[in-house]
Amino acid sequence: MRYQKSGGALSVLALSLALFGCGGSSNSGGDTDLKLHVASPDWQDQIVYFVMTDRFNDGDPTNNDQGAGEYDPKDGSKYSGGDLKGVEQKIDYIKGLGATTVWVTPPVANQWWDPQTNYGGYHGYWASNFMEVDKHMGSLDDYKHLSSSLHKAGMYLMQDVVVNHTGNFFSYPSGWDANDPTKGLVMNTGSKPGSAPTQALFSQNDPRVAANVKAGIYHWTPAISDYSNAVQEKTYQLSDLDDLNTTNPTVRDELRKSYDYWIQSVGVDAFRIDTAFYVEPDFFKDFLYSGDKANPGVMATAKATGRSNFFAFGEGFASDKAYQNTYEKKIDSYMTDPSDGSDILPGMINFPLYGTAGDVFARGQATAQLGYRIRQMMAMHKRPHLMPSFLDNHDVNRFLSGGSQDGLKQNLLMMMTLPGIPVIYYGTEQAFTEQRGAMFKGGYKSDDKDHFDTSAPLYQYIAQVSQLRKSNKVFSRGTPTVLKENAASAGAFAYKMDYEGQTAVVVYNTSDSEVLIDNVATGLAANSELTAAFAMNGTAPKVVVDGNGQFTLRLPARAAYVWLASGKTGTPAAATGTLTMSALTDTTEAGDFTVSGTSSKVASFKLVVDGDLANAKSVTPAADGSWSASVDTSTMIDSSIRHSLVAWSEESGAISASGTFYVDRPFVQVAQIDDPAGDDTGPTGAYHYPSDDSWGTNHQGDIRKVTVATAGGSMKIDIQTPLVTSTWNPSNGFDHVAFTIFIQLPGKAGGTSVMPQQNASLPDGMSWNYRIRAHGWSNALFSSSGASTSSEGTTVSPAASIQVDKTTNTVSFTLTDASLGKPASLSGAKIYVTTWDYDGGYRGLSPTTQQWSFWGGAATDPLVLDATQVITLP
Known part of the structure; x- marks a missing residue:
């Protein structure tokens, strides 16, 4: 059904009231069995399961291939076959995890194939029409049935939405002129299924047409080249995706109409808003709260269908470094207007917590970093309980690509016991390491089998910690207080949660060895008894605090325990000395x-x-x-x-x-080598960087100098390049290059010469024991145990700490003696450094020019751009 503003047509809001009355669980259309409209839940108590629909489950194989060359389950850049019926078929599977809400990637009609980037819109974020269901996803009826089935199961539907851009239908690869939008213009005429959006307003995308320029639906701008530039962030194209002029009232009106439609016609209960940072915060006030009668704000439309607590939260892709909060402040500015304290978005994804938790649980950094982040979260944000938390998703590496299963389980427990709405990314429960691998047989990297095993250890674990959260409101509604943290390393970490007279205490050991957690001041009355509520492994010990409300415990490696204050008193073990x-x-x-x-x-x-x-x-x-x-x-x-x-x-x-x-004990330099300039051309001398302007002539992968310093059994490796860039706001402070560093320790057996996933082997008979793989958003340390051409080895913590010095264009990696297994000496250690780039895996290599891949070689050639000689420490 189309809704119009004029010609005597009934307004959207009036139509909603006519169809749905004052709310409740009324149905729509001719199918009286559908349950599309239900009252909103208390969102802070929900648990979300996030599916990339195309990769989750194929419920209808007949819609897989639309004949545009866009479908190939063997190719990660193309459609794989998952759809809305497939999600509906697995509701019981999802509910069994403890999830109460299903978040689906945008189901709207998309650009299916972009020949400029050789990539497809299977993910849903390249809209062609914001008011139609993509044919690969199914039909409008399929979407309604998914909504109804979720509601009948006591669950809710969350739709991913995009307000910043459409697909890539025009671009300015070079020659752009701000005063003439036709200069440097390239229209993407080979785009499939069409070369322009099909939604009428957004089809006005050709600046060679004067009426289109006058309409001002788009910003006629090139791709963002500097993500720290506020003007580019709000008005340039994100990865060449056509940037909507969201200050234009006509655009705002059309976007409200588009997303009101899904609430009304399908019964969507919540929105996740993609790329919120790339839209001015004022847009969201209009989007949510506009009083326009024909196309009201989302909140009014939701209320007209019985949803008095519609939830909308934004994505602000940015993580702060340890003990910093710059991006945390930016995220907060999208929830609360800093000028007057008024509300904007109800929530934002908690990226800073994600980054810090990953550093602590996956990379073995000091637990005090997590203590800092929790305190900041509670002090800075007005609604921390409505900030979705996560440990991996479709835009970042899987946790298990660089962290252990024990670390994953600890991170999951943290999400379930702290303020914030936990989000489980599909496949986490099946121990996925592939970022966008398919759950269903025949899908991309599915190993030709289904992955819906409800007996899988992580599936059972998530179900257990979900039940812990749902059974105790202290975790979803309580206030945390950090009780113990380790500023030096991985190890003990403890916090308590308080809510309406109930107290819970949560304790972790993030170290791979046994630790002591001492003198933990709980604030509880003398001799209070704690009742064990959860143990990650084994059984939680009985705890009775002493006369000062404190306790001390020996914690096994990677232990995690939860206790609830029983309200009773006990007898603590008496000290005899x-x-x-x-x-x-x-x-x-x-x-x-x-x-x-x-x-x-x-x-x-x-x-x-x-x-x-x-x-x-x-x-x-x-x-x-x-x-x-x-x-x-x-x-x-x-x-x-x-x-x-x-x-x-x-x-x-x-x-x-x-x-x-x-x-205060300084490092001592023990080795330094210079590397030739301009040899970042691969082993054949014929490799080239991706053609995208963000690489340009920066030569981020050209190693110029490597310096090694030691302090006892610890090691610091400084790598200097011609230019350190941070164009894409990387959390590690550098981008457009990945460093892979191989380390052989003297006298240590069990090494290997294979360079995992790089199609190469180490030179000069070297065998590595430890390997660092880091780029702008990942930092992992592996031992050689289990390493092969395809397997990176076994994750080790703590991973290297990373520092960036842009004044000298140096990236530094520091490994503690614990990272290297506490070697007796580093004399005779060997180090080999290589560069490439990484994006959910090492970037591809192609024979011909590519925008996002290296080129000048075959896909099976070594993925090494530049490499040092083998450095031997004296």
């Missing part, structure tokens, strides 16, 4: 130092640094109970890191107060 330690409050040490104290009825104890029990020092007090011991600081390499120290006797239950200190 005492320990004291000389006051140590943020002192700065130049090297090893001595600490002392007293004891009573303690035969021996452990001096524990940064919670690390595996390397704790055993101390035997003197006859009079006095004691002193030296603290080894040889591996403490960052003067800004705050370390902790405690004396603890497990046998007697005695524990001292915690102490804190810093160590």
